[in-house]
Amino acid sequence: MKKAQAAMEYLMTYGWAIIIVIIVAAALYAMGLFSPGAQSVSTGFPNVGTPEIGAWQLLDTGAFTVKLKNNAPYAVNITSLTVEWGATACTTPAINSKTNIGAGIWLGMGTEFNITATCGTPSSGSVYGIDVQVSGLNDKAMTFSDKGRVTGTVA
Numbered sequence: 001m002k003k004a005q006a007a008m009e010y011l012m013t014y015g016w017a018i019i020i021v022i023i024v025a026a027a028l029y030a031m032g033l034f035s036p037g038a039q040s041v042s043t044g045f046p047n048v049g050t051p052e053i054g055a056w057q058l059l060d061t062g063a064f065t066v067k068l069k070n071n072a073p074y075a076v077n078i079t080s081l082t083v084e085w086g087a088t089a090c091t092t093p094a095i096n097s098k099t100n101i102g103a104g105i106w107l108g109m110g111t112e113f114n115i116t117a118t119c120g121t122p123s124s125g126s127v128y129g130i131d132v133q134v135s136g137l138n139d140k141a142m143t144f145s146d147k148g149r150v151t152g153t154v155a
Contacts, residue, residue: 044148047072048134056150060124064090064117066132066150070107076144077104079136083117085128090117095134104136122154 042050049071056066064083070076081101083090094116095105107113115132122128128151135145 040150040152042148042150045132045146047076047144047146048148050148051150056130056152058085058119058122058128058130058152058154060122060154062090062118062120062122064119064130066115066130067112068115069112070109072138072144073109075106075108075139076134077106077136077138078134079104080134081115082131082133083115083119084131085119085122088120090119090130093117124154126154128152128154 040053040056042053042056045051045068048068051066051068055068056064058064064085078095078101081093081095083093092099095101096113097116098105105113115134119128119130129149130151131147131149133145133147135143138144
């Protein structure tokens with residue numbers, strides 16, 4: 001009888017401790033401690049230069065904005081702009097609010113510029129990845145193409 005009683009006391013004492021640990025872990029999980037959101041990351045853009053953290057956003061209305069700077073050692077004339085969300089091309093891509101860039105938009109060395117587009121209707125809080133490609137000519141009449149990707153959480 002003493003062995004059974006000792007075993008039962010052991011289970012009761014440590015059982016309550018284990019239950020408390022499980023409840024605390026469940027509460028922390030429910031608060032989101034173990035599931036961090038997507039980080040804002042940018043990759044690529046070897047000539048133009050990687051945008052600073054927080055220099056881009058995608059709203060739940062589909063409005064996408066990224067602020068870039070021409071870090072290339074030459075002026076560029078951007079004649080083509082593509083913005084894609086997954087396999088879908090975003091609509092009305094623009095540089096500094098100019099949608100007609102066929103003739104080109106000249107950007108001197110160190111010039112900051114904004115790229116905007118409309119990218120569908122994403123859900124607020126969802127994770128996104130948007131690819132941006134600019135191409136054209138530099139001031140030496142040589143072609144260039146610069147592509148990069150920005151990721152984050154829809155605002």
